[in-house]
Amino acid sequence: MWSFVDFKVIDHRYVDEEEIPASDALSTKISQDMKKRGFKFVGPVIIYSYLQAIGIYNDHLLNCEWR
Numbered sequence: 001m002w003s004f005v006d007f008k009v010i011d012h013r014y015v016d017e018e019e020i021p022a023s024d025a026l027s028t029k030i031s032q033d034m035k036k037r038g039f040k041f042v043g044p045v046i047i048y049s050y051l052q053a054i055g056i057y058n059d060h061l062l063n064c065e066w067r
Contacts (some may be wrong), residue, residue: 001030004030009058010051011058013062014062016061017061022045022048023043023044023045023047023048027051030047031044031047
């Protein structure tokens with residue numbers, strides 16, 4: 001997964017929860033790549049959530065204490 005982002009965290013600097021998307025171009029690209037490799041149930045929304053979970057996407061709001 002990290003090779004898709006050149007091994008760097010993508011720090012989204014959101015102010016409001018409504019700004020956070022359910023998926024984006026990168027999650028769509030990774031989803032398509034994984035489906036080509038035979039994976040199933042790896043749509044863009046699941047991949048976006050996975051990127052958040054493993055720390056590639058930092059979607060903590062700017063005022064979040066976990067930032």
